Amino acid sequence: MTSAGHSPLARKLSAFVTLSEAELAVLERLHQRRRTFVAGRDLVHQGQSAQAAYILSVGWVCSYKLQTDGARQIVDFQVPGDFLGLRSVLLRTSDHSFEPVVDIEAAEVLESDLLDAFAHTPRLATAILWAASRDEAMVVEHLxxxxxxxxxxxMAHFLLELGSRLALVGIGSKEGFDCPLTQYHLADTLGLSAVHVNRILRQLRESGLVTFRDGHVTFHDHRGLVSLADFDPAYLDQTGPLLK
Amino acid sequence: MTSAGHSPLARKLSAFVTLSEAELAVLERLHQRRRTFVAGRDLVHQGQSAQAAYILSVGWVCSYKLQTDGARQIVDFQVPGDFLGLRSVLLRTSDHSFEPVVDIEAAEVLESDLLDAFAHTPRLATAILWAASRDEAMVVEHLxxxxxxxxxxxMAHFLLELGSRLALVGIGSKEGFDCPLTQYHLADTLGLSAVHVNRILRQLRESGLVTFRDGHVTFHDHRGLVSLADFDPAYLDQTGPLLK
Incomplete structure (x- = not known):
């Protein structure tokens, strides 16, 4: 069966498991508490407990940790089809904060609904474990x-990763993708200063590899960029379902 | 029910879920292919596919990624009760290598057994998702x-994390723990040189906080070390079962 017309999460999970109509229905029901959140206001705070998880359907979210001295380390960004705070629900306390980068749409998922869905649709639980494994693999790459x-x-590795992730949910390709991130986001993700980020982006543009300008990333030479970054996308596991 | 007498993995998962006799039996069956591996020889290579996962019961394992220039980044260490390569089975290609730090005992878990256990004992699947979330939270802390x-x-944060993890499976405490790691392991984990590692360990010892010597870490002032590291163990979620 095709995943067209389904939520971004259903599209993403379809890379791992061919979901049955019943499993898709459970997944759709997890989307019923649709909410919108404005850019720039934390959805979940570091240290918060008893919060819900969310499934992001539209927009970008930044997950980060603040140090007591105020320094920010961005751990990752979430894009449509990603869970927000799944780890926090299971670990009971959020170990990081979530801030929408732009206005977003996300479905609130109560802990009880999630545990219930796991108990009654184990293939869905396995698929969500796959998604969590993929999230972990991305954090490993950032480390x-x-x-x-x-x-x-x-920088090249990070932009290629984003392009692949967005392609999986139909909003990116080897040509490029729309990207609402600022140089400050990139700096706090990559452990660089904003000035350094600008210099690196200029070098990559002048090498004819990639341009990031006016909210859009354009891959001029995708293969060249893959070679520069030594980017092996196997950790994103997007080659087709393991579970039929 | 008590988890005493069970495998380290059962002890660990009991922090999240109170396992039934039937679930414990499934978990024990996953341990039936017991194997031993010698120190220093990779168990799984980066880029390898179609490998099994393992459940570590005795010893320490180092998971790392090599860059094409030969530089090694250690992602984490696995201790008794941890999965080895669970992420790799789900993502089909191992994104990193595993090397036993000492001789180890581990049970081989075939992909089919794992997916079968998930399908028939959903609470166990949820508990394993919890363990994977905890692993991810540790990588986030390393980032x-x-x-x-x-x-x-x-350094302080890393030693405190190890102490907490080992305490959960009964081989560590706030007094300290046996630790087979070398200064090279610490250097490649923390992004420091071996010389720098030695200097930092000397400073921490001279401050009366912690000593790492002759294969043993001794916490002299656990509270002081927690304060220095700004260590909040909530991400390890060891305070008792969420699922009764």
Whole structure:
């Protein structure tokens, strides 16, 4: 069956498991508490407990941790089809904050609904474990980026990852994608200063690899960028369902 | 019911869910293919596919990624009760390598057994999703450490995390724990040189906070170390079962 017409989360999970009509229905029911949130106001605070999880359907969200000295480390961004705070529900206390980068639409998922869905549709639980594994693999790549990649490779890897993730939910391609992030987002993600981010983006543009301008990332030479970043997308596991 | 006498994994999962006799039996069956592996030889290679997952019962394992220039970033260590390569089975290709730090005992878990256990014991699947969330939260802390913590706080945070994790499976406490890691392991985990690791450990010892010597970590002033590291263990979620 096709996943067209379904939620971004259903499209994403279809890369791992071919969902039955019944499983798709459970997934759609998890979307019933639709809400909108405005840009810039935290959805969940670091240290908060007893909060719900959300399934993002429209817009971008930034997840980050603040240090006591005020320094911000961005852990990742969430795009349509991603869970927000799934880990926090399971771990009971949110270990990080979520802030919408733009106005967003997200469905609130109560802990009880989630545990209920897991109990009655185990294939869906496995698919969500797959999605969580993929999220973890991305954080691992960000750790390796900050720990071991030079600034150009780090930026290139991050933009390629975003392009692949967005392609999976139909809003990106090897040509590029719309991107609402600022240089400050990129700086706090990649452990660079905003000035350094600008310099790196100029170098990548002048090398004819990629341009990030006016809210759009354009890949001029996708293959060249993959080579620069040593980008192996296997960790995103987007090649088709394991569970039929 | 008590988890004493059960596997380290059962002890760990009991922090999240009170497992029934039937669920414990499924978990024990996942342990039936017991194997031993010698220190220093990769169990799983980065890029390998179609491998099994393992449940570690004795010993320590190092998970790491190599860059093409040979630089190593250690992502995390696995201790008794941890899965090895669970993410890799779900994502089909291992995005990192696993190397036993010492001789280890681990049970091989075939993908089919795992998916079967998920399908028939959904509470166990939820508990394993909890464990995966906890693993992800640790990687997030390592990212924040390298990105935003100074070298002393980074080291202190890492040793406190290890102490808490080991306490959960009964082989560590606020007094300390046996630790087979070398200064090279610490360096490649924390993004420091081995010389820098030695200096930081000496500073922490001379401050009367912690000593790491002869394969043993001794916490002299656990509270002082927590304060130095700004360590909030909520992300390890060890306070008792959510699911009764």
């Amino acid at each position: 390796v980026g900050i720990g071991r990649r030079d600034a150009q490779a780090r | 924040v450490g390298i990105g935003r913590r100074d070298a002393q706080a980074r």
